[in-house]
Amino acid sequence: MTTPDAQSALAIPGFTHVYSGKVRDLYAPDGRDDQLLLVASDRISAFDFILDPPIPDKGAVLTQLSLWWFDQLADLVPHHVVSTDVPDVVAGRAVLVRRLEMVPVECVARAYLTGGGLREYAADGTVSGLALPEGLRDGDRFAAPLFTPSTKAPMGEHDEPMTYEEVEAEVGPELAARLRDLTTRILARGNEIAGERGILIADTKVEFGLDADGTLVLADEVLTPDSSRFWPADQWEPGHPQPSFDKEFVREWLLSPASGWDRASGKAPPRLPPEVVERTRAKYVEAYERLTGRTF
Numbered sequence: 001m002t003t004p005d006a007q008s009a010l011a012i013p014g015f016t017h018v019y020s021g022k023v024r025d026l027y028a029p030d031g032r033d034d035q036l037l038l039v040a041s042d043r044i045s046a047f048d049f050i051l052d053p054p055i056p057d058k059g060a061v062l063t064q065l066s067l068w069w070f071d072q073l074a075d076l077v078p079h080h081v082v083s084t085d086v087p088d089v090v091a092g093r094a095v096l097v098r099r100l101e102m103v104p105v106e107c108v109a110r111a112y113l114t115g116g117g118l119r120e121y122a123a124d125g126t127v128s129g130l131a132l133p134e135g136l137r138d139g140d141r142f143a144a145p146l147f148t149p150s151t152k153a154p155m156g157e158h159d160e161p162m163t164y165e166e167v168e169a170e171v172g173p174e175l176a177a178r179l180r181d182l183t184t185r186i187l188a189r190g191n192e193i194a195g196e197r198g199i200l201i202a203d204t205k206v207e208f209g210l211d212a213d214g215t216l217v218l219a220d221e222v223l224t225p226d227s228s229r230f231w232p233a234d235q236w237e238p239g240h241p242q243p244s245f246d247k248e249f250v251r252e253w254l255l256s257p258a259s260g261w262d263r264a265s266g267k268a269p270p271r272l273p274p275e276v277v278e279r280t281r282a283k284y285v286e287a288y289e290r291l292t293g294r295t296f
């Protein structure tokens with residue numbers, strides 16, 4: 001199915017546009033039904049708006065970071081990547097992947113309490129049905145990452161928390177156990193590696209699919225600042241919202257008088273000034289270079 005803005009997605013010779021997410025687009029290779037092309041745009045989203053202008057190189061940086069994580073995690077779980085030999089028009093920011101039967105659960109793991117999980121906790125002391133100790137504050141770290149799954153809401157709507165029992169009902173107890181185990185291990189491994197480089201990954205969303213043999217495969221993107229919350233470790237201080245590693249400049253400017261934007265108005269935010277765009281680009285490059293040890 002194509003989204004209403006299908007005509008606005010980039011045309012890629014030899015591929016058919018299938019679907020557009022907020023910041024990524026999905027294409028199918030003409031004449032093949034066993035592969036997909038995942039394209040990361042330079043679009044940035046904040047406060048549930050897609051902002052203007054795009055952040056140069058964001059799509060390429062996050063694609064290359066995700067590819068690096070797939071390699072770091074290959075001993076834990078197989079991944080869906082087929083090739084990075086992609087059309088020039090999306091060079092560096094697209095991946096050819098195996099088409100899988102996607103598991104209908106957003107597999108979220110949380111190493112720290114914040115965001116929607118904190119709102120749920122404040123309301124009833126649980127996150128995705130998991131009872132937590134009392135007195136936890138924004139940004140507190142859990143002893144071990146929690147599996148807090150949610151539904152795959154349609155585009156533009158918010159995912160709804162799922163209890164573990166609901167996941168079992170949806171996919172069966174065996175697969176539910178595999179999803180919980182792998183999702184929490186991926187975040188734990190991510191924080192082992194990122195922690196050494198001064199970055200905390202507060203939470204992450206991963207997606208799995210089943211291949212023709214029924215093997216569980218890690219799909220989509222993994223441990224990027226778009227699928228996860230990245231926090232600078234040296235500023236971690238529970239008790240209030242943590243600064244975002246990559247989106248803090250955007251958020252601060254949009255919430256400052258300089259932008260003239262009133263978030264409560266529900267109106268779309270104004271265009272970001274060049275220095276905010278450049279400083280944000282630099283944060284994505286910094287995250288990539290610190291985590292991978294490579295130069296972008």
Ligand SMILES: Nc1ncnc(-c2cnn(Cc3cccc(F)c3)c2)c1Cl
Nearest residue numbers: 019020021024025026098099100219220
């Ligand atoms: N290997 C796979 N096999 C089948 N389906 C998918 C799949 C479908 N949707 N998504 C999420 C998404 C990824 C990028 C751009 C978007 F617009 C949406 C991923 C994958 Cl990754």
